[in-house]
Amino acid sequence: STFICLSEINSPANVRVSTIRCVSFHEFFATYTSSLIIIFPPILIVLVLGYTIFELSIPFLWVFIAMYLLSTTFIMLGMSLSYLVVKESITMLITTFLLMFLLFFSGYILPIERMSTVSKIIAEISPGKISLDLFNQLTFYHQSIQTVMIGFLMLFVWYISSMLITYIIKILRNL
Numbered sequence: 084s085t086f087i088c089l090s091e092i093n094s095p096a097n098v099r100v101s102t103i104r105c106v107s108f109h110e111f112f113a114t115y116t117s118s119l120i121i122i123f124p125p126i127l128i129v130l131v132l133g134y135t136i137f138e139l140s141i142p143f144l145w146v147f148i149a150m151y152l153l154s155t156t157f158i159m160l161g162m163s164l165s166y167l168v169v170k171e172s173i174t175m176l177i178t179t180f181l182l183m184f185l186l187f188f189s190g191y192i193l194p195i196e197r198m199s200t201v202s203k204i205i206a207e208i209s210p211g212k213i214s215l216d217l218f219n220q221l222t223f224y225h226q227s228i229q230t231v232m233i234g235f236l237m238l239f240v241w242y243i244s245s246m247l248i249t250y251i252i253k254i255l256r257n258l
Contacts, residue, residue, distance in 0.1 A: 188206040
């Protein structure tokens with residue numbers, strides 16, 4: 084999403100598009116949709132391979148919703164950094180470091196149980212950790228939706244807040 088957004092911001096047509104009134108939301112939504120279209124096929128391929136090769140009993144609807152919320156959160160994070168920094172090299176560098184930070188705090192690499200108290204709190208509310216827990220609970224432990232609803236609500240809060248923050252940054256950038 085960072086690359087797509089930077090391409091849109093730095094394109095010669097951006098000056099002409101920015102002069103049109105009421106196009107801001109449409110431009111924002113088009114960039115988001117483009118990023119989502121690029122991200123979702125690999126996610127679906129991995130899920131289908133897990134279902135067929137590893138014979139995982141994946142509840143596709145709920146896992147799809149969790150992956151959508153997580154993907155949107157990361158897309159919005161990349162878009163907001165693009166709108167804030169605008170320079171391609173600096174934005175890509177910051178995005179890479181931020182994704183590495185979120186990867187370490189997601190529980191994929193480092194065990195959260197071994198982290199300090201503050202780090203553990205940060206890790207517990209990170210979208211990567213929430214979605215990893217949701218996937219594990221739904222796929223491996225066959226938990227009911229009522230049991231995992233708090234995880235979906237937390238991801239939904241990340242989803243809404245990241246969209247609002249990104250759109251506000253875009254509007255302020257255009258002023």
